[in-house]
Amino acid sequence: MSxxxxxxxxxxxxxxxAFALTACGGGDEQSSSGAKTSAKAKEATVSTHxxxxxxxxxxxxxxxxxxxGDQNVTYEVVAEKVxxxxxxxxxxxxADKSAAKGLVLAVAHVKFTHKxxxxxxxxxxxxxxxxxxxxxxxxxxLIGASNDGPGCEDPYDIEGWKQGESHTLCESYLIPAxxxxxxxxxxxxxxxxxxxxxxxxxx
Numbered sequence: 001m002s003x004x005x006x007x008x009x010x011x012x013x014x015x016x017x018a019f020a021l022t023a024c025g026g027g028d029e030q031s032s033s034g035a036k037t038s039a040k041a042k043e044a045t046v047s048t049h050x051x052x053x054x055x056x057x058x059x060x061x062x063x064x065x066x067x068x069g070d071q072n073v074t075y076e077v078v079a080e081k082v083x084x085x086x087x088x089x090x091x092x093x094x095a096d097k098s099a100a101k102g103l104v105l106a107v108a109h110v111k112f113t114h115k116x117x118x119x120x121x122x123x124x125x126x127x128x129x130x131x132x133x134x135x136x137x138x139x140x141x142l143i144g145a146s147n148d149g150p151g152c153e154d155p156y157d158i159e160g161w162k163q164g165e166s167h168t169l170c171e172s173y174l175i176p177a178x179x180x181x182x183x184x185x186x187x188x189x190x191x192x193x194x195x196x197x198x199x200x201x202x203x
Contacts, residue, residue, distance in 0.1 A: 053193025062195035063115065064188030066126045073117035075126050079184035079197035080109045080168065082132070083151075087177050093142060094174075103140065103174040108132050108184045109151055111168045119162035124155050127169040129187045129194075134179040134201075145172035 056062055061078040085105035091097040093105065112126050132139050148154035152170035161167065175182060182201045185194040 053187070053195060055196045055198065058197075060197075061113075062186065064129075064186075064192065064195075066129070066188050068117070068120050068125055069122050071118050073120065073126070074115045076113040076115050077126075077186055077195065078111050079186065080111050082182055082184060082199050082201075083107045083109070084175075084182075084201065090174055093145070100174060102177055104177045105142075106132055106134075106139070106173050106175045106182060107147070107149065107152070108171050108173070109168055110170070110184065110186060111166055113166040114161055114163050116163065119160045120158070121160075124158060124161060124167075124169075127155060127171065129189065130169070130171045131185045131194075132171065132173040132175060133183040133185055134175040135181055139176075140174040142172040142174060147172055 054062075056078070059078065061076045063074060063076055065072050065074045067073075083106070085107075087100070087102065087104050090100040090103045090105045094100045108130055110127065110130050112124075114120075131141070147170040148157075149170065151168060153167050155167075155169055158167055179201055182199045184197045184199070187194040
């Protein structure tokens with residue numbers, strides 16, 4: 001899979017943006033399913049008996065069951081693409097420009113389809129399991145970034161998500177500008193291994 005390089009717009013004031021770098025070992029896929037810093041306090045969880053994890057081919061979907069409120073909802077999931085911006089754009093998104101030196105903005109587009117379960121009564125948690133890795137290391141999540149840019153839907157605008165409906169949700173990260181490969185990881189919770197979609201990228 002290839003990565004699109006495009007001008008990205010994140011409509012959030014610099015003053016409310018922050019990010020935290022988490023460096024992990026390159027070959028430890030299971031570690032990616034640990035706690036992800038998120039603007040939302042709620043965390044998705046998964047049934048302990050559900051098998052999951054593994055690398056997916058381009059366009060190949062995965063299936064996982066997430067706790068949404070007080071019910072389990074099964075989703076079909078596929079990482080569609082990663083849009084990558086420039087170092088200058090990344091520096092405009094953080095209060096301390098030096099902290100973003102050598103980094104570029106990367107936005108993962110992940111399509112979720114509600115396959116089983118009752119309609120949602122609250123904001124979906126399913127995208128909480130999405131992370132971006134570069135060259136085998138987890139990268140920097142942009143806290144408070146607006147993820148409703150072109151091709152992305154605002155999860156707070158989704159009401160009554162019911163079986164058969166699909167929505168594309170996005171997550172914004174900062175990755176090293178010289179990365180050679182980028183991966184989108186998604187897991188249904190901290191007891192499941194991640195599904196992984198790889199994207200070729202040369203910064």
